[in-house]
Amino acid sequence: MTDSNPSFLGRISLAVSTFFSILGDGEFAAGVLRLRKSGAAAASAAAAPTPAPAAAPAPAPQPAPTLKEATPDAALQLLGLLQRDARFIDFVEEDIKNYSDADIGAAARLVHEGCRATLREHFTIRPVCDEAEGSRVTLAEGFDATSVRLTGNVVGKAPFNGSISHRGWRVDEVRLPKLTASHNAKVIAPAEVEL
Numbered sequence: 366m367t368d369s370n371p372s373f374l375g376r377i378s379l380a381v382s383t384f385f386s387i388l389g390d391g392e393f394a395a396g397v398l399r400l401r402k403s404g405a406a407a408a409s410a411a412a413a414p415t416p417a418p419a420a421a422p423a424p425a426p427q428p429a430p431t432l433k434e435a436t437p438d439a440a441l442q443l444l445g446l447l448q449r450d451a452r453f454i455d456f457v458e459e460d461i462k463n464y465s466d467a468d469i470g471a472a473a474r475l476v477h478e479g480c481r482a483t484l485r486e487h488f489t490i491r492p493v494c495d496e497a498e499g500s501r502v503t504l505a506e507g508f509d510a511t512s513v514r515l516t517g518n519v520v521g522k523a524p525f526n527g528s529i530s531h532r533g534w535r536v537d538e539v540r541l542p543k544l545t546a547s548h549n550a551k552v553i554a555p556a557e558v559e560l
Contacts, residue, residue, distance in 0.1 A: 381457065389440040395432070441550040442541055446487060448554045451479025487540050493533030500529050 387394040447453035456476045461469050484490060493512050496502060504513060506523040512533065515525060544550065 381453075385440060385444060389435075389437040391432070391434050394435075438544070438550045439541060441553060442544065443487070445550075445553040446483050446541075447480055450483040451476045453480060454553060488536050489538035489540075490534055491537050493535050494529050496529055496532070498529050498532055502527065502529060 383397070387397055444454065448455070453476055456472060464472075494502070504515075504523055504525040504527075508523060508525075512535070515527075516530065517527065519525075
């Protein structure tokens, strides 16, 4: 595995750890957002031919979005539930380079089963789009850009016609357990001492 082309399991580990970093750290999330915007701008600038400059009125500046700071307690609580039910952190923190693919696959199957059970117990998760991946759809003007991200050759204004490459996910309900005021959410899993 190289940094420029990580393995499938490496990408899973990177995706999951980045997911929880975004949930728990507002500054990290803002950095990821800046990186995505600069990457998309660079990609569209490289892909689009350079048009001749036209004399057009400058658009009115958009006000900066108001950022709200997320408290990390819910993210830490979810990490604790994933550790309890799936040994998720044990799996991600384990140095797996000396294990065979079969051993890693067997462990991943157990972690997957526990993570899936935890998510289903504490969240109601539904696809954003009901249509199957690969289905052709038309996005009318005013579509919800927070729920649908346009990819590929995005030119012009809606309506857009394209195919669903990923159905997306949304959370309809969250059922995290209530915590006592004295609960230390930063302790995801207590150390165990056998006597």
